[in-house]
Amino acid sequence: MIILGVDPGLTRCGVGVVEAGAFRRLSFIHVDVVRSDPHESQDLRLLHIYNGLCAKLDEFSPDAVSIERVFAQSNRNTVLGTAQAAGLAMLAAAQRTIPVALHTPTEAKLAITGNGQAEKIQVERMVTRILNLNTLPKPADAADALALAICHALRPSGALQGGEREQHLTPAQRQWAEATRKATHGRGVRRGM
Numbered sequence: 001m002i003i004l005g006v007d008p009g010l011t012r013c014g015v016g017v018v019e020a021g022a023f024r025r026l027s028f029i030h031v032d033v034v035r036s037d038p039h040e041s042q043d044l045r046l047l048h049i050y051n052g053l054c055a056k057l058d059e060f061s062p063d064a065v066s067i068e069r070v071f072a073q074s075n076r077n078t079v080l081g082t083a084q085a086a087g088l089a090m091l092a093a094a095q096r097t098i099p100v101a102l103h104t105p106t107e108a109k110l111a112i113t114g115n116g117q118a119e120k121i122q123v124e125r126m127v128t129r130i131l132n133l134n135t136l137p138k139p140a141d142a143a144d145a146l147a148l149a150i151c152h153a154l155r156p157s158g159a160l161q162g163g164e165r166e167q168h169l170t171p172a173q174r175q176w177a178e179a180t181r182k183a184t185h186g187r188g189v190r191r192g193m
Contacts, residue, residue: 002060003016003153004149005150010045010081012087015032016145017056025131028131032144058096069103086102124136124137127150
C-alpha cells in the first residue's frame with residue numbers, strides 16, 4: 001500500500017510517500033516540500049500549494065493520504081493557512097477518490113517514537129531509522145510528512161484485511177480495508193528524492 005503523508009502549511013507543505021508492505025514493512029519512496037512565495041497574494045499561494053499536491057498525487061498514485069489534523073495554535077494566521085492547506089490536500093485526494101485520514105501530531109509522535117510528547121529531533125531520528133535513510137529528512141516539514149505516512153501505516157485499524165471485522169467498520173475504515181486489498185496486487189512506483 002502506498003501512503004502519501006501531508007504536513008500542511010501555506011509556505012512549506014511537506015509531502016512524504018512510503019510503501020507499507022507485508023507485515024507492515026515500510027519502505028521510503030519520496031520526500032519533498034511544496035513551497036509558495038510568502039510575498040504572493042494568498043489566493044496564488046493556495047493555488048501553488050494545490051497544484052503541487054495534485055502533481056504529487058498524480059505522480060505516486062497513493063492508496064491513502066494521511067494529513068495532519070489542524071489544531072488550535074496561538075497564531076491565528078498560521079492556523080488559518082495550515083487549515084487551508086489541509087483542506088486543499090483533502091480536496092485533491094477526494095477528486096481522485098483516494099481515502100483520507102487525519103492524524104494529530106500527538107498520534108504521529110506516539111506511533112513513531114512511542115511518546116506522544118516527543119521532540120521534533122526524536123521524531124526525525126525515528127523516521128530515519130524506520131525507513132532506513134542515510135540522513136535525517138529535511139526540512140522538518142518533510143520529516144513530519146513521512147511521520148504522518150508511517151503513523152497511518154502503523155495504526156491498528158490499518159491492518160484490516162479481507163473480511164476481518166468488516167461488519168463493524170466505519171466508512172473510512174472500509175475504504176482503508178479496500179485500499180489495502182487493492183494494494184496487495186502490487187504495482188511499480190518510481191522511487192527517489
